[in-house]
Amino acid sequence: MDEMTLAVEHPTWALLLIAAASIAVLMLLIVKVRLHAFFALIIVSLLTALVAGIGVGDVLDVVVGGFSTTVGNVALLIGFGAVLGRLVEASGGAQVLAEKMLRTFGERKAPLALAVASLFYAFPIFLDAGFIVMLPIIYTVARRLGGSFMLYVLPSIGAFLMMHALTPPHPGPTAAATVMGADVGTVLVVALLVGLPTWYLAGYRLGLVLAKRYPDYPVPNLFGEPEVKEKDELPAFGIVVFCLVLPLVLIFFNTLSTTLEADGTLSDESAVFALSQLIGPTPVALLISSLVAMYLLYIRPRRGRGESVGSALSDLTDNALAPVCSIILITGAGGAFGAVLTATGIGESIAGGLDAMGLPVILAGFLVAVAIRVAQGSATVAATTAGSIMAPGVASLGLDGFALATVVVAIVAGSITCSHFNDSGFWLVGRFCGFDTMTTLKTWSVIGTAIGVMAFLLSWVTYALVT
Template sequence: MTAADLLPVLMSEGTTLNYELGAGALIAIALVAIAVLLVLIAKLKMHAFFALVLVALGTALVAGIAVDEVLDVVLAGFGNTLANVALLIGFGAVLGRLVEISGGAQVMADRLLRLFGEKRAPLALSVASLLYAFPIFLDAGFIVMLPIIYAVARRLGGSFMTYVLPSIGAFLMMHALTPPHPGPTAAATIMGADVGTVLLVALLVGLPTWYFAGYRLALWLAKGYPNFPVPSLFGEPDVKDESELPSFWTVIFCLLFPLVLIFYNTLFNTLEATGAVSADNPAYVLSRLIGPTPIALLIATLTAMVLLYLLPRRGTRGMGEAISRLVDDALAPVCSIILITGAGGAFGAVLTATGIGGSVAEGLDAMGLPVVLAGFLVAVAIRVAQGSATVAATTAGSIMAPSVATLGLDGFALAAVVVAIVAGAITFSHFNDSGFWLVGRFCGFDTVTTLKTWSVIATAIGAMAFLLAWGLYLVVA
C-alpha cells in the first residue's frame, strides 16, 4: 500500500475527515506547510526528520482532520512507506559495503582501464563509477573510488580534472535517478509507482543523460583546467595485492544480479498485464517471488556475502561476527535517511487525507501546468532551499502523490513523473548541499571551482533527465 491509497482505507476504518474548507484554503495550507518546512530545514537547521513530522502533524490539524485521527493518518503514511523503503535502502547499503571492502571497485577500474586503453581512461573511470554507483550511495562510493582515480591520474599525467569530472558525472546520475538510491526509491514508493518500472525508465533516461551531461560535459569543463594537480589528501592510493582481489566478473555479477532480477519481474508483469502470459505461468510466478526489488536486493546481498567475503576467507574463525560487524557498519550511516523517508511518507499521507491533493490537481489543470513540469519545479525549489537531494525528492514526491493519484497515472507514465521529480532534486547544488563540500574538499577544489564543475554537471544532468522524462511521458501518457 502506498500513501496514495491511504484515504479510502482510512475512510473504510471510520476515520472522520473535515472537508468544510474550500479548494483555495486547502491549497493555501499546502503552500504554507511547504514554506514552514523550508524555513525549519533551511533557516533554522532543524533535522529533516523532525521538521517533516512536525509539519505533517500541524498540517493535519489545520486542514481539519479530527484530532483523534491525526496520529493514525501520520503513522499509516510513515509505516507503509518504511515497509518498502527501509528494506531497499538497507540491502543496498550492505551490498555497497561488500563491494567496497572486497576491493571490487579497484578491480573494476583496473580491468576497464585495460579494456578501454590509456587514451580512454576518463571513459573507463566513468563507466566503472557508473557500475559501482548502482548499489552504493554517492558520498561513500565516490570516496572509495577516489584513490583509484588518483592512481590513474598520477600514472597517465595531465590534468586531474580530466579523470575526476567524468566520474563525478556518473555518480551524480546514478544517485539522482536510479533506485535503490534513497531519493528515487522514496519518491517512487510514496507516489505508488512500481520501483522496477521506475528503474527501467531511469536507465532509459539516465544513460544518454550520463553520456552527454555527465561525461561529455565533464571533458569540456576539464579543458578549462589544463594543469590541475592531483590532490595529496590520501597520499598514494591504498591498492590491495592482486591475490586479495576478487575476479572482475564476480564483482560485475554481484552488482548486476539485482538489476537482472528486477528487469525479469518487470518484463513478466508487463507480459501478464497484456495477456501474453497467464497468471499461473511458472516463469511469471517465479518473477513474483524473486523479482520484487526488496527480494532481488536481498538475494543479491546474500550472494555477495558468499562470493565477495566468505569464500575468499574460508577457514577463518569468527566469520559470523565479522559479517555482523560489516552489516552494522553499512546500516549505521543510513538510519537518518530511512527516518527522513518515512517522515516524507507521513507528510504525503496527510496531504492525501485532507483532500489537498485533489485541490492541487485542479489548480494545476486550471493553470495549464503539466504534472511533470509541476513535480520538477517543486523538487527544484526544495533542493535549492535546503540542499539535500534525498529530502527534495522525498518531499516533492509527497507533495505530488495526491495529484498524480487523482489524475489516475500508473505504469510508465507514473514512472516518468517520478524520474522528472528526482531530476529536479539533483539540480542547482550549492553551499547548503553536503555533497558540494564533500566533493570539493576531496578533489582539492576551491569554492568557485566547485560551483563551476560539480554544480554545473549536477544541473545539466537534472535538466536533461527532466526533458527526456517529459518526452517519454508525452509518448506513454
C-alpha cells in the same frame, strides 16, 4: 482511510500558502537552527497537518501512515543494498572494478565511465537500491584519483535519475503508460530517444559544471575507513561482476515473466511465473545477492587462507547497517511530510485547475505531474496520478503509438522535477553522499529539475514531429 478527505477544504491559494510556509519553517529549522532533519520533518509535519485543518484525532494517523509506508518501501532496499555495497568494498571488489575501469577508460574519462555504468545498473533496479550498491565503486574511484567527490558522484546521480524517471520497467513510467493505454515497449523507445541526450546534457555535463563549485568536497566514509588490499587478496573480476549483476538478472526475470503473464504468453499457475514472483522482487533479489556475495567475496576466500569468518562477518554487517539507520528514519520522516501535504489536497486542487485551463495536452500533463510531485514528493505517485488525470483528455484526442508515448514521457518527466524535502530520494541520496540540506538542493534537486525540463521539451518536439 482516504487521506485526501481528511483536511478541511481550503481554496487553492490558501493551500499554496500553507505548503510554502511549511517548507520555509522546515528550512529554518534545518539550516538555521541546525535541528536534526528527522526531528524537523516530524515537527513540521504535525504542525502543517493541524494548520491545514486535519482533525486532531487523524493527525498522528496521517503522519505515522506516511512514515511507515515510506520506511516499509525503502528499509529492506537500503539495508540489503548497504550490506551488498559494504561486501563489495571490504572484499576489495570495488578496488578491482575501479582499477579495471581506469585501465579501460583512462583517468580523464572516469566520471563518464561511472555514469555509463550507472545507466546500465539503473535500468532494471530502483534508484535507491542501485545507487547504494554503486556508491562503494564511486568512493573507490574518487579516492584513487583524488579531487572533489562531486566530480564522480553527480554524473552518476544524473544517470540514476533519468533512468528511474523515464524508462520502464521502473514503476512510474510503467504505471503512467498502463493507465493511459500506451504500449510500454513504445514508451521505452521514446524514453530512450529522449532520455539519452537528456542524461548527457542535463545529467552528465551539468553534473560536471556543478562539481566545479565544490573543488575540494571530501569522499564520505559512510562504510568506515577504506582498506587497500594486496593483489593476492583481491577477488576475481568475474566474481565481483557476478555479485553485482545477479540482482539485475533476478529483477529482470521477474519483470519479463510478469509481462509475459499479462499478455497471456505465460500462465500465472506455471512454476516459472511462481518462481519469478518469489525471487524477483527487488528486496528479495538484493537479499539473495547479499547472501551470495557473503559467500563468494568474504567466506570462501578467507577459509582458503585459513582465516576465521564467524564474528568478522557479523561485525561487517553491523558496520554496514549502523550508518543507514539514521538515513532510513530521515527518509521515513520525508514520507510523513509528503503524506501530510497530500492530505491537504493541494496536489489535486492545482492539478484540477491546470487540467481545466485548456493548455496543450502535453504541456498540461507535464505541469499536472510537477504539481503533484511538489505536493507529495513521490515520483511514482506523481506519474501515476497525473496519467490518470490526463487519460480522458488524451483519449478524446485519439492519440496512439508514438504520439501517445511522447505524452506519457512528458508526464513522467514532470514527476522527477522540483524534488525537495518531501521526497524520500532527496534525503536518501543526500545523506549517503554526505551532503547537507542546502548542498542537496543545489545538486540533486537542480539535476533532477534540469532532467525533467529537458526531457519534457524534447518530448514536446517529438510530439510535434509525429502529430
